[in-house]
Structure formats: structure tokens, C-alpha cells
Amino acid sequence: MPFSERRVDSLISLSMKYIMDHLEKYAWDFDTVTVFPTNVKHSMLRKFMSSMYYWRNINFKKVLKVLLIPSLKRIDLTLATVDDEILEILTVCHDLREVYLTREKNNSITSEGLINFISTLKHLNLIQMSNCDGVNDDVITCLAETCQSLSALDVNGCKNVSDEGIERLSDLENIQWLSLSSTQVTNDGIKKLVNGASGANIKELRLANCKNITSEILDIITRHCPSIQVLVFYTMNPCEHRQSTHFSLEEPNLKNLKQLTWTVRW
Known part of the structure; x- marks a missing residue:
């Protein structure tokens, strides 16, 4: 053979x-x-x-x-329909570093369920909770108070997130990646965020489809975020392209910039 x-x-x-x-x-x-x-x-x-x-x-x-173990570091549930019962099951995993909960619109998770879950994650580095109505300012506050090592947060499409929650993140020194697209944040909230402890460390900031943000914030971001590498901005106001802005692409403000997406609505 x-x-x-x-x-x-x-x-x-x-x-x-x-x-x-x-x-x-x-x-x-x-x-x-x-x-x-x-x-x-x-x-x-x-x-x-x-x-x-x-x-x-x-x-x-x-x-x-039956498969979860307390030492689990990462879990991806973005293809599942997550609800509060699943979040309760996950509370045995106190050592989670990366959590991916949602991508598509999910209304099965409540803010109470998220707070109960997040309050156990003192070592969390990254969490994705996009397009989830259960994510609100109380949830963001819980993140800021519990997860001091948080470096990445995706709340894209979470319409109940506003300045009140985002301002609480300004005290976190390790924040580097933030997706705040399609939320209720305003210029004031972003100002306080980038002026906070994490401002100098932010590498990626996504602000697409934020109807309460104007192009005036761009200059503030570039002045306070010297480490910025990816900046995504979408002008919601169809008349705003006629207004002047002090945004500058000159060195040294954006010496680390690798991607700039600035979409103007006509």
C-alpha cells in the first residue's frame, strides 16, 4: 500500500x-x-x-x-440575539477583556441588564454594543466607573447616548478607540471628552451621522488629540458646507493621521 x-x-x-x-x-x-x-x-x-x-x-x-469558564478573556455574540438572560449567564466570566454584543439593531437588551453585566467587568478593555436601544447614559456611566482599563468602545447607533454619558468617559486615561456615530452627542460633549485625561491618547474617533455635531468641533479635536489616526465625520446640516471652519491639515496637529473621512451633505 x-x-x-x-x-x-x-x-x-x-x-x-x-x-x-x-x-x-x-x-x-x-x-x-x-x-x-x-x-x-x-x-x-x-x-x-x-x-x-x-x-x-x-x-x-x-x-x-455549561461551556463558559470564569477565566474566559473574549466572547463574540454579534451573530446571536442577546438578551438580559444571556448577559446574566455571562456574569460568571469576571476576567473578560473583550466583549462583542451587537452589530445589527437589538432591542432585546435592557439598560438594567447591561449595568448588571458591566458592573462585574473590572478588567474590560473593549466592548461593542452598537445599535442597541438599551445602551444609555447610565450604561456609559457604569462603564466609566467600573472599567478603568477601557480602551475601545463602540456605541454606534445607540440613540439614547448623549453628552451626559460621554462626559463620564473623559476621566478614563486609556480610551483610544471610540465610535459615537448616530448618537445624541453634541459639540459640548466632544469638547469635554477630548479635553479630558484620554484626549491625548485617542487614536480613532467616529462621529458619522451625529445631528448635533457641527464641523466646528474638528479644530478642537485636532488640537487636543495629537495621537489621532482615524477621524470620521459626517456633516448632517446641508447648509454647513457654506460655513467657514478653522480645521487645518497642517503639521503638527495631524502628524499621526492615517485616515480622514469628512462627508458633506448637499
């Missing part, structure tokens, strides 16, 4: 495949799953989160509950 160089799956890989193919059975056998080694549960969770097949054909919340 000729020698074949085809890779042979390891016993653990074959066992993992069998378990994933019969995940519904193992998920209900809680005692069996709890004794799985941490690395095996990590692998199972990665496979589970990367395929909508499992989510549609298996009790999502039951499987998530």
Missing part, C-alpha cells in the same frame, strides 16, 4: 467533533461537561460561537451556560 501523507486527525480532534455533532445531548448532561478540561471547553466554545448551525438547532442558552 502506498504511503499517504494525508494528515490523520488526532484522537482528541475526533472526540471533539463527535461531541460537537451531539452537543445537545452533552449540554443537557451537565455533570459530564463540567469535568471537561478547560482547554477542551475553550475549543468547544470557539466552535459553538463560530457557527450559527449550533445556535439554530441547539438550546443556545443551555450550551452557553
Whole structure:
């Protein structure tokens, strides 16, 4: 028989495949799953989160509950419909650093559920909560008070976020990436943000479709954010392109700038 160089799956890989193919059975056998080694549960969770097949054909919340481990650092739920019950399940993971909750519009999460969840995440670095009506100023305040290491925040499309919440972020020294597009923030809120502790460290700021922000804020951003690399701005006022602005592309204000998107509505 000729020698074949085809890779042979390891016993653990074959066992993992069998378990994933019969995940519904193992998920209900809680005692069996709890004794799985941490690395095996990590692998199972990665496979589970990367395929909508499992989510549609298996009790999502039951499987998530038995696979989660307290030492988990990252979770991506952007393809799932997240609600307060799922957030409650996630509260066992006190060491989470990156959380991706929503991309598409999601009204299943409440502000109370988010606050309860976020209040357990003292080591959080990044959180994505875009297009979620449950995200409001109280949620942003909870982030600012609990997550002192926060460096990235995406609340794009969260229409209940205003200056009151954004101003609370101004005391955080590690904020570098912010997506505030389609929120209720105004020039005053952005002024206080960039004048705060994190202003000098902000590398990316997205302010598209913010109807309460005008081009006057651009000069303030460039003067107070010397580290800015990506700046996205969309002028909502169709008459604003006729108004003058002091925004300058000259050095040294924007020496680190790599992308500038400035869209004017005609």
C-alpha cells in the first residue's frame, strides 16, 4: 500500500467533533461537561460561537451556560440575539477583556441588564454594543466607573447616548478607540471628552451621522488629540458646507493621521 501523507486527525480532534455533532445531548448532561478540561471547553466554545448551525438547532442558552469558564478573556455574540438572560449567564466570566454584543439593531437588551453585566467587568478593555436601544447614559456611566482599563468602545447607533454619558468617559486615561456615530452627542460633549485625561491618547474617533455635531468641533479635536489616526465625520446640516471652519491639515496637529473621512451633505 502506498504511503499517504494525508494528515490523520488526532484522537482528541475526533472526540471533539463527535461531541460537537451531539452537543445537545452533552449540554443537557451537565455533570459530564463540567469535568471537561478547560482547554477542551475553550475549543468547544470557539466552535459553538463560530457557527450559527449550533445556535439554530441547539438550546443556545443551555450550551452557553455549561461551556463558559470564569477565566474566559473574549466572547463574540454579534451573530446571536442577546438578551438580559444571556448577559446574566455571562456574569460568571469576571476576567473578560473583550466583549462583542451587537452589530445589527437589538432591542432585546435592557439598560438594567447591561449595568448588571458591566458592573462585574473590572478588567474590560473593549466592548461593542452598537445599535442597541438599551445602551444609555447610565450604561456609559457604569462603564466609566467600573472599567478603568477601557480602551475601545463602540456605541454606534445607540440613540439614547448623549453628552451626559460621554462626559463620564473623559476621566478614563486609556480610551483610544471610540465610535459615537448616530448618537445624541453634541459639540459640548466632544469638547469635554477630548479635553479630558484620554484626549491625548485617542487614536480613532467616529462621529458619522451625529445631528448635533457641527464641523466646528474638528479644530478642537485636532488640537487636543495629537495621537489621532482615524477621524470620521459626517456633516448632517446641508447648509454647513457654506460655513467657514478653522480645521487645518497642517503639521503638527495631524502628524499621526492615517485616515480622514469628512462627508458633506448637499
